[in-house]
Amino acid sequence: MLDNTQVERLEAEAVNSAKVRQPMYAARKKIFPKRASGGFRRFKWIVMAITLGIYYLTPWLRWDRGPFAPDQAVLLDVANRRFYFFFIEIWPQEFYYVAGLLVMAGVGLFLITSTVGRAWCGYTCPQTVWVDLFLVVERTIEGDRNARMKLDAGPWTSRKLVLRLSKHAIWLVIGALTGGAWIFYFADAPTLLGELFAGTAAPVAYITVAVLTATTYTFGGLMREQVCTYMCPWPRIQAAMLDESSLTVTYNDWRGEPRSRHAKKVLAAGQPVGDCVDCNACVAVCPMGIDIRDGQQLECITCALCIDACDGVMDKLGRERGLISYATLSDYNANMMLATAGGSSSVNPSLVRTDDGLFSDRVAHFHIRKIFRPRTYVYMAMWSLIGLGLLYSLMTRDRLEVNVLHDRNPQFVTLSDGSIRNGYTVKLLNMIPEPRTIVVTMQGLHGAEMSVVGGDIPAGRSFAVPVEPDRLKMLKVFVRQPADQIQGTARTFTFRVEDKASFESDEYTATFNAPETAR
Ligand code: SF4
Ligand code: SF4
Helix, strand or coil: CCCCHHHHCCCCCCCCCEEEEEEEECCCCCCCCCCCCCCCHHHHHHHHHHHHHHHHHHHHCCCCCCCCCEEEEEECCCCCCEEEECEEEHHHHHHHHHHHHHHHHHHHHHHHHHHHHHHHHHHCCCCHHHHHHHHHHHHHHHCCCCCCCHHHHHCCCHHHHHHHHHHHHHHHHHHHHHHHHHHHHHCHHHHHHHHHCCCCCCHHHHHHHHHHHHHEEEEEEEEHHHHHHHHCCHHHHHHHHHCCCECCCCCCEEEEECCCCCCCHHHHCCCCCCCCCCCCHHHHCCCCCCCCHHHHCCCCCCCHHHHHHHHHHHHCCCCCCEEEEEEEHHHHHHHHHHHHCCCCCCCHHHHHEECCCCEEECCCCCCCCHHHHHHHHCCCCHHHHHHHHHHHHHHHHCCCCEEEEEECCCHHHCCCCCCCEEEEEEEEECCCCCCCEEEEEHHHHHHHEECCCCCCCCCCCCEEECCCCCCCEEEEEEECCCCHCCCCCCCEEEEEEEEEECCCEEEEEEEECCCCCCC
8 A cells, every 4th residue: 555655746737727827818908009100101091091982982973874773883772682883783693793702802812811911901901991090080189109198097187088088079970970881882872861860761771870880989999909819810810821922021030139229238248239229119009019029920910010110210220121021931031040040049140241231142032923923823813713704704694584484383274275375474684774675485386375464465476565674574474385286295495585676685495384185
């Protein structure tokens, strides 16, 4: 029998032992991004103006489609089940165009991400754009980073109250405008605007505006970076699309480390020193509140504002720009190998420079040809093929269609004179916003005639009917064939429809059923 001390103790520790366990919830640390200036910031202003301009102004664009169709350039007419996009009109059965566009958007996102990383997140994602807009309001009212931090830490005074109320009021107005713009895509914008203010719009319009006002205000003003970090799945799946030739925002520690605020002293002591002066300008401008010098992080939306901030610092120091830059992993790794003498030492930036202090020829720099590689060729080919396919289909699609449903029960009726009658529902689709006269003709089925129920159209093998613009016309049609002409229990024939004015036509092959005994 062993006593307690004789039982062997194994060296093992639970990975989530109480000693090392992190709390599941961490309180949010407030972020006060400093205003950045530079080329990327300017580019972001331009993208922001274009994307917001498109979103807010598009419902107000007019497009003349004649007197029988709405004149709103982009309209999702849910009530009439139509989607209008300038000169294109999509019917419900043509929804594959929308599906195709979504597939193109997905493949395009793969292409962009594999070449320039999370550019979508950094420049055009609605969350990024609206947060940027909300930050403009915040900076304008409360001041830049230091002023905002001081105001936030200070006591509640009447000034602080007025500033905070003003900021949140403007945020709510932006939220309301955003929600308002959204519903204008679903109805005639000027009419709906009048109804909204007159209180006569449908309840769903007010509810939608209220919901979108709340979500825009909450996501763009209150939650900001938390939406990207905790709610959005994109940061988690993007890694699968990146490879070593994808451009991402990178801190080039092969030239920046060892960082020091006292370079002269360090150099005097014979120690190597890198270009980073540890000024934290890159951290201060980051809207996600991270330090890019810690390496690639899920939170980084690659907005490149840290590049602008650091380039500004490098300009002041008279050093080359690009301590933080868009770089590929392969270039970064090559330069790190150079700076660490093949990985045998810590970073020594003197190894990437010549005696003149310039970069060595062996330093790898990005070249545009890195974008063109098998992976991006495949994405580009897929994207182009889908686009060309959709375009071809759009240019050659029919604007006149016929669909026919044979009566299920009874399949046929034997009339008193022995002739056989079949019933059909003929659907004529006039898919242009103009009235048309459609001629319906039957081909085949020798000796048979058509008669239209509920109209004064004489029986025959052809008749003409007017069809309203942009409408579907349903006709109940009986086809009768004399008994002596019946040639089988199931014979096919064709309904041909034609617009004599435009020469557009369509055909449908239907079946005529007869009993065995009729022959
Ligand atoms: S680290 Fe740089 S690129 Fe990434 S989110 Fe922050 S500022 Fe933007
Ligand atoms: S801005 Fe540049 S120099 Fe300043 S801390 Fe960031 S990386 Fe270093």
